[in-house]
Amino acid sequence: MILQLLKLVGITIILLLTQSLVLNHIHFLGYATPLIYVYAVLKVSRFTPRWQQLLFGFFIGWAADTFTDTMGVSAIATTALAMFMTPALNLFVDADNNDDFVPGTDTMGWSAYARFLFVAVLFHHILYFLVEAFSFSDWSGMLTSCMASVALTCALIMAIEAAFARKR
Amino acid sequence: MNRLLEFIKKYNYWFLFVLLEIIGIIMLFRFNNYQASVYLTSANAVSGKLYDMSSAVTSYADVKEQNRELTRQNILLENQVAQLRLKLEKMNGDKEHVDSKEKAIASLDGFTLLEAQVINATTNKVRNYLTINKGYRDGVKPEMGVVGGRGVIGIVYLTSAHYSLVIPLLNEKSNVSCRIRDRGYFGTLSWSGGNTQTAWLNDIPRHARFKVGDYVVTSGFSSVFPEGMYVGKIEKVFYSADGLSYQCLVRLGTDFGKLRDVNVLLSPHLMEHKAVEDSARMADLKEIN
Numbered sequence: 212m213i214l215q216l217l218k219l220v221g222i223t224i225i226l227l228l229t230q231s232l233v234l235n236h237i238h239f240l241g242y243a244t245p246l247i248y249v250y251a252v253l254k255v256s257r258f259t260p261r262w263q264q265l266l267f268g269f270f271i272g273w274a275a276d277t278f279t280d281t282m283g284v285s286a287i288a289t290t291a292l293a294m295f296m297t298p299a300l301n302l303f304v305d306a307d308n309n310d311d312f313v314p315g316t317d318t319m320g321w322s323a324y325a326r327f328l329f330v331a332v333l334f335h336h337i338l339y340f341l342v343e344a345f346s347f348s349d350w351s352g353m354l355t356s357c358m359a360s361v362a363l364t365c366a367l368i369m370a371i372e373a374a375f376a377r378k379r
Numbered sequence: 380m381n382r383l384l385e386f387i388k389k390y391n392y393w394f395l396f397v398l399l400e401i402i403g404i405i406m407l408f409r410f411n412n413y414q415a416s417v418y419l420t421s422a423n424a425v426s427g428k429l430y431d432m433s434s435a436v437t438s439y440a441d442v443k444e445q446n447r448e449l450t451r452q453n454i455l456l457e458n459q460v461a462q463l464r465l466k467l468e469k470m471n472g473d474k475e476h477v478d479s480k481e482k483a484i485a486s487l488d489g490f491t492l493l494e495a496q497v498i499n500a501t502t503n504k505v506r507n508y509l510t511i512n513k514g515y516r517d518g519v520k521p522e523m524g525v526v527g528g529r530g531v532i533g534i535v536y537l538t539s540a541h542y543s544l545v546i547p548l549l550n551e552k553s554n555v556s557c558r559i560r561d562r563g564y565f566g567t568l569s570w571s572g573g574n575t576q577t578a579w580l581n582d583i584p585r586h587a588r589f590k591v592g593d594y595v596v597t598s599g600f601s602s603v604f605p606e607g608m609y610v611g612k613i614e615k616v617f618y619s620a621d622g623l624s625y626q627c628l629v630r631l632g633t634d635f636g637k638l639r640d641v642n643v644l645l646s647p648h649l650m651e652h653k654a655v656e657d658s659a660r661m662a663d664l665k666e667i668n
Contacts, residue, residue: 261392269399276406283407283414290399294392342407345414 223251231278243359258311268293288339303327450528450640461607491645505572509545524644530609530632560594583625
């Protein structure tokens with residue numbers, strides 16, 4: 212349990228540093244910026260109390276905001292993602308599966324995890340870009356940025372999962 | 380109660396979720412100029428619309444007070460215009476004529492305006508009266524002038540502690556000394572029943588030059604009204620029965636059917652003026668006897 216917590220804290224710190232020092236400077240084709248820190252929210256085990264998930268989500272969002280100077284934007288989106296995570300996970304887990312597990316390719320399989328990841332990241336990114344734009348005046352530009360970022364974030368997370376799977 | 384507590388316990392994370400999102404939104408508006416400006420702009424549009432709606436409602440509540448204030452301002456402005464007009468005439472020459480007029484000016488400096496409301500009025504008789512809600516306790520005395528935002532209304536006839544009876548222009552007993560503005564001819568305004576929007580300006584000499592549409596204002600010959608207070612407009616001109624003068628039909632400025640806010644002209648010189656007039660009358664009587 213403590214080991215799992217320490218692992219989560221470690222992943223969170225690394226992800227936040229990577230986000231602020233590297234990924235925030237990437238604007239792929241002028242549109243896509245991967246928001247890799249959502250991976251930390253997705254790494255919370257399935258039956259963690261919802262209030263803990265929410266606080267953790269809010270904390271990660273707030274920390275990302277302080278590094279990227281977008282106070283409130285990530286906090287709103289990641290808190291909502293933390294709230295959305297359990298119902299999203301239930302969409303891709305068998306109804307009779309009552310095991311507590313950390314979502315990943317090793318516990319859910321590649322296909323189910325990829326679909327779960329896409330839905331969760333899409334949900335987060337739509338909220339994030341909506342709050343950031345705070346307007347529908349350039350909705351096509353916002354949608355392009357959002358979808359490009361979803362693709363990039365999903366690809367990066369799947370790459371990390373693949374790297375850990377090879378290690379295992 | 381237990382069910383409520385159970386419900387709160389079961390879904391506590393929803394409350395936490397709402398709380399955290401509110402904190403996030405506060406942070407968003409507090410630290411991000413862009414979102415704050417967009418929010419404020421739309422909030423201003425919404426609040427502007429709300430203020431519009433509320434002011435449309437509350438303005439009705441203020442109408443009474445605004446009306447009173449407008450009436451007062453109108454009277455002051457009208458008097459100011461009359462005085463400026465006289466000054467202008469003076470600068471343009473005709474000094475003797477103007478000097479005599481200036482002596483007759485009882486400017487509003489000498490009068491105090493006392494706001495009052497008409498609480499009862501008749502317009503369908505030959506002797507109509509108005510009752511106003513100010514009496515001798517407020518300083519109202521008989522023979523003080525009463526004016527409204529659209530001109531002269533009448534003269535105080537009787538007073539009690541808190542109420543006064545006014546003889547309006549629409550009373551056959553009413554006689555107000557008037558002149559035709561910019562022409563200088565004087566006459567007496569009276570009413571003989573019938574149309575409540577018109578009265579007669581009598582005794583305008585046959586040699587007088589004026590035209591339909593000229594303004595009729597108070598002459599200022601008495602201490603009841605200051606000079607230049609608007610009374611009405613000449614609508615038609617007739618010869619008098621004896622053929623020695625003109626008789627003008629004047630469309631009155633005041634709509635007596637809609638009267639509410641009026642002002643009593645408290646004149647400090649009223650008693651003095653009246654005493655002089657009374658002694659002159661007594662002297663006349665003695666001479667006749």
